[in-house]
Amino acid sequence: MELLSDLRCIMGIVISDIENNRGTTMTIEFEIPTADLMEIENHAADQNGKINKNGKIILIIIAAMCLLICICSVVCIATGMLGIGSVVMERKPVHDVLDEFMIDIARDDVEAAYDLFSPRAQRQTNFSDLERMSQGNDAVIFEGYQSLKVQNINISASLNTDQNQPQGSVATVSGVIYYDRGETGNFEAVLEKVDDHWMLFSIDLSVSPSEFRDMSG
Secondary structure: OHHHHHOOOOOOEEEOOOOOOOOOOEEEOOOOOHHHHHHHHHHHHHHHHHHHHHHHHHHHHHHHHHHHHHHHHHHHHHHHHHHHHHHHHHHHHHHHHHHHHHHHHHOOOHHHHHOOEOHHHHOOOOHHHHHHHHHOHHHHHOOOEEEEEEEEEEEEEEOOOOOOOOOEEEEEEEEEEEEOOOOEEEEEEEEEEEOOEEEEEEEEEEEOHHHHHHHHO
């Protein structure tokens, strides 16, 4: 607008009267100095350049955001697939440790059962605790043991400042215990990997009161 206000109109207004049926025709001509015209063109070019530059920046930002979303999606999918694969691969080794523990206690082989615990767990679990488990009132929980089934398993990487807690690869599992008389019980256990082998950190066994009476009676 400032440029247009500075434009100078050079001369002339040529008016010619033309006698015809349509009346008088007026022609007005304006001449714009070349320097001002170039300034207008340069200003328009600058504005177009700024618009194009801003447009490119916006497109780059949008493309970067799309790329970031794609990368995050791929990472999440890959992590999920690895997690599922890890659970499938580790389910049997974890099951075997728990199964061996139940068999050892049922056979009153406390030493073998104690060896299934990690060094960290052994520092906190006395050998005499397992002896009482195999010979006391709780011994009925192991009598007639047939098998167990891991129903839920969660494998995670743990790094705890409390060295009394499981570290590294940790498996938290729960499931059902089956007995040869048809009774069932439940278990919850935590295992940690030591030298690429799963070892018990803790285990909790339970049966319902009615089944416990049936098993003990």
